[in-house]
Amino acid sequence: MNRLALPSPLFKREWLTPFNVITAAILAVGFIIVVMRFTMGLGTVTNLSNPYPWGLWIGFDVLCGVALAAGGYILASTVYLFGLKQYRPLLRPAILTGFLGYFFVVVALLVDLGRPWRLPYPVFYSYGVSSVMFLVAWHVFLYLTVQFIEFSPAVFEWLNWKKLRAWVAKLTVAATIAGLILSTLHQSALGALFLLAPTKLHPLWYTPLLPVFFFVSSIIAGLTMVVFEASVSHRVFKDQLEPHHATQINDLILGLGKAASIVLFAYFWLKWVGVARGHNWDLLATPMGLWFLVEVFGFVLVPCFLLAWGSRTRNAGLVRATALVTVVGIIVNRLNVSVIAFRWNYEQPYWPHWMELVVTASIVTVGILTFRWIVKRMPVLRPHPDFEGLY
C-alpha cells in the first residue's frame, strides 16, 4: 500500500508515533549542529579546549563505540574458530552490530576531526608508522572491510545472488582469523594511545598494562553487548522469530553470561596488577581512588558474581540485567581513561556541551535506524528460506 496516498488523518496516525517524533527531533537538531560545526568550527558546538583536546566524541563515540562493537569478532571466533556452532543464531546480529558500530565510529570521527576529508591520508598518502593512531586507522579501515565480507552473505541472500554468496562463504574462516588479529590489535591500541600521556592520566588508570586492559575488557564488552542486543532484538523484532527460538536463545544467553563472568574475574585481578605495578595503593584513599574502587568493584566484581550466579541458577533475566550493568561499566571505564581521569586535577574540568550530546545521540539514532532497516529486510535474525542449511 502506498502510504503517501493515505488520507491525511490516517497518514498522521501512522507516522506520528512517539518514537518517530523523538527520532526526527534529535536528527533535525543534530543536523543543524553538524552544519554549525563545519561552518563555524569545533569551538562553537563543543567544550573542547587546549587542555582537553578530546571529549565526548572521542571518549564515547569512538572508544566506547569500538569496545561495544566487539561482539562481531567475539562471536565469529566462538562459532568458526572454537567450533561452538550452537551460537550461530546470534552470530549475524552480532556481526551486523559490529559492522554498523565501526561504521558509525568513523562517521563520528568525521565530525570530530579538524579536517575530516583527509581521513584517508594515513592509509594512502602519509605514513606516520611510529604512531599508535596510525595502527588504529589502518586496522579500522581493514576491519571494516573484513566485517563487510563477514556480513555480505546476508546481503547476497537478500539480493538472491547465489554465486557471489557461495564464493564469499569460502572466505569465512580467513575473515574470522583476520578479524581476531585486527580486533586484538586495535582494541588494545586504543588503550595504548594513552601510554603517551603519563603526566596527564591519573596514575590509577595509567599503567603500561592499558593495552591489555582494553583488549580484555573488549571481550567482556563483546559478550555482554551480544546478550543485551539479543534481548532487545528479540523483544522488538518478535515477528522475525520462530516460536522455539526464545528458549534456545535463553540457553545461549546463559552461556555468554558465564563466559563474561570468567573474563570479568580475570579482568578484576588484572586491574590490581596495574595498581601494584605503579605502587599506587595510597591513592585509593583519595576521591579519585574511591571512583576507581566504584569502577573495579561496582562495575567489574559485582557483575562478575551476578553473572556467575545467574547462569548457574539459569536465571536469564538476571544475566540480561547484569549484562546491561557490565556494558555501562565498560562505558565508565573508557570515559574514565579518556575524559574523567584525564587531566583530573585541572582547575576547569571538561564537561560536554549539550550540542556534543545531541550529535552523539543523533549518530546513535542513525545507527539504530540503519540496524532496524537491515534487520527488517535481510536474513539477520532468521535464516533465509532458500539458504537454510548455510545459515
Place this chain on the structure above:
Amino acid sequence: MILQRREFLKLGAATAGSVSAVTLSPTEARPAVNTEGCKAMLYDATKCIGCRACQTACRLGFDMEPSINGDGLYDEPSDLSTTCPTVIRQYQDEQGEEWSFVKRQCMHCLDPACASACLVNALERDDCGAVTYDVDKCIGCRYCMIACPFEVPTFEYEKAIPSIVKCPFCFDLVSQGKAPRCVEACPTGAITFGDRDELLEDARSRIYSEPNRYVHHVYGEHEAGGTAALYLAGVSFDKLGFPKGLTNKSIPDLTKGFLNSVPLVIILWAAFGTGLHWFVQRRDELTEREVVPAEREEGGP
C-alpha cells in the same frame, strides 16, 4: 692455580663493573637521538625583565593578531594560544618575596612525543633541532595535544578549517644557522641561541660561577629525553609551570613496547586461529564418523 683464580676474580670484577655500568647508566638519561648539529636556545629567567619583546617579535614574524585585553590598549595573553606561540609568564609566591618570569614555547624535544603521535607525519623533528608542523598533512585529530607533556600544541577551535599552531623554532632561520626571532628581539640577552652542546656548557658554567643566583639544574638537558629549549632559573622549576611527574625518559619509548608486539600478535594469532580451526574441524569429522556408523547399526537396513 692462585694466579688463575686471581685472574678469574679480576675478570669477574671487570664483568660485574661493566654490567653495573650498563645497568646503572639509564639514571643518566641517554640522548634519544644524535644531538650533533642540534641547535638550541637557552632562556635564563634571572636575566629576563618581562618586556615581552620576544612575544611581540614572534607574533609580528608570523602575522598573528594580538590578544587585546580590558580597555583595548594592552596585549596580554595569559598562555600559549593559536595567535601566540610564545608567551612570557610570571610566577610570584604569596608573600611576594620569590618571583620569576618564565618563557613558554615549544620545547623542541630531542625525541618529540607529538611527532611520534602524529599518524601522518605532519609533525617532524629536523636535525637542526626544530620540531616542525606541516599543515598540508594534518588531519586535525589532536593526538599531538594529548601526547605533548608540555601542552604546547594549540588548535584553532574557532575555524571551519582548523590547524595546529605551535612554535616552529623559526625553522626558516634556524635551518640556515640564524637565530630565531624571539632571540634576536631579546634586549637583555636572556635568550641565547647556538649549538645545544655549547649552550649546555655555557649554562653549567653560569651555575658554577654564580651558584647563589641559580637553581642547580639545567631544565631540558634530560627532561623527557632532552629538549632543545634549555632553561636556567633562580626559582624551583616546579613553580614555573613545568609538568609534574615528568621523568627523563623519552615519551615515545612508552609506546614502543606495544608497537613492537604488533608483529608477534599477528603471527601468533594467525597460527593459533588456523590451528584451532583445523583442530575443531578434525574433531567434528571424527565425531561424525563415530556417530554415523553407530546410527546405521541401530536402525540400519
